[in-house]
Amino acid sequence: MKVSARNIFKGPISAIKTGIVNAEVAVSIGGNDSLVAVVTMESLNALELKTGKDVVALVKAPWVMLMSEGSDIRLSARNSLTGTVKSVEVGTVNAEVSISLPGGSEVASVVTKEAAAELGLRPGVPVTAVIKASNVILGVPA
Amino acid sequence: MKVSARNIFKGPISAIKTGIVNAEVAVSIGGNDSLVAVVTMESLNALELKTGKDVVALVKAPWVMLMSEGSDIRLSARNSLTGTVKSVEVGTVNAEVSISLPGGSEVASVVTKEAAAELGLRPGVPVTAVIKASNVILGVPA
Amino acid sequence: MKVSARNIFKGPISAIKTGIVNAEVAVSIGGNDSLVAVVTMESLNALELKTGKDVVALVKAPWVMLMSEGSDIRLSARNSLTGTVKSVEVGTVNAEVSISLPGGSEVASVVTKEAAAELGLRPGVPVTAVIKASNVILGVPA
Structure with a gap:
């Protein structure tokens, strides 16, 4: 994968809060910093996101x-x-x-x-x- | 506060419509114009947003x-x-x-x-x- | 209408999935491609969006x-x-x-x-x- 997004953070998911339509996913990105993403529940399931799983977080x-x-x-x-x-x-x-x-x-x-x-x-x-x-x-x- | 956002509108909240996850907040920005923002209910509560309260609305x-x-x-x-x-x-x-x-x-x-x-x-x-x-x-x- | 958005796709709505606050609207944009938009239920109703209806999808x-x-x-x-x-x-x-x-x-x-x-x-x-x-x-x- 090569992406145009200049911000590519890698780290494990530290927390997931699910709603009916959307979920909030917190990713540990090093130091004491974390990044919260809102994704649809559909994406949460399709990508099999779970606490501890390593993900990339992309931000243009x-x-x-x-x-x-x-x-x-x-x-x-x-x-x-x-x-x-x-x-x-x-x-x-x-x-x-x-x-x-x-x-x-x-x-x-x-x-x-x-x-x-x-x-x-x-x-x-x-x-x-x-x-x-x-x-x-x-x-x-x- | 100094922000890179070129659009900094100031004004009172004219209306709030709450949902389960998100809320719509309307801000009077002068003239007859208003700006609607969608924020999470969590932010609505954390920032203690109420009708009549003065806020800033930032848009890049x-x-x-x-x-x-x-x-x-x-x-x-x-x-x-x-x-x-x-x-x-x-x-x-x-x-x-x-x-x-x-x-x-x-x-x-x-x-x-x-x-x-x-x-x-x-x-x-x-x-x-x-x-x-x-x-x-x-x-x-x- | 003239818009600054460089991406103006035209096509019929191929599917709508409604939620409580938001709806997902899929638009056929030619070839086998489609574009999914998330809009509020309020916009869905105000614009009278229905499967088969021609719309424009704008993306900056x-x-x-x-x-x-x-x-x-x-x-x-x-x-x-x-x-x-x-x-x-x-x-x-x-x-x-x-x-x-x-x-x-x-x-x-x-x-x-x-x-x-x-x-x-x-x-x-x-x-x-x-x-x-x-x-x-x-x-x-x-």
């Missing part, structure tokens, strides 16, 4: 919102991964930002050039990557 | 679809904000479009350069920003 | 993930459309990729420049477009 870079100085706000998005900026590549409209997490993994985000400037994103700056659980795609070996 | 610019001459179609997306193009910044692949809403707020969208050309987007042109309710992140003071 | 290009050599993985995302790369336009940060499907339609995706290079995307290369059902917007004539 434009689906990652960045936040700094976030101590004064609480968000409805389920995933907040705090780390430091590793690199910023600036284009005409967009910028791609790489973030190092304490556990060793990295998060990639595409934001507007303007946003990167406003948040003062440059290597070493602390930043939080916010990801909606519904924007995480899970995969298992075929 | 690539999550905003633009439409013109839309009078002949009805969409499944819950949010349609009609205004006029304020500015267009064109890159190699993408273009960032700012739209002024009648109520005074602005909406930012990133579309392909090709799309901006096809829709004839330039300052003063009427355009509708379409946003799926599941792509709206709500925030409250910590 | 940044919502399309690309995958190659995908035979070793199964994903939670409901839609996988396999075709061949038709063209790649590369910017500073992003690249826009057009994919021809066997049934004659095309899929557009915006990925990072880096992803396009890693996947070796160039005209003629086989590739799969992965689209989450929750990222498909349905439309009907007004």
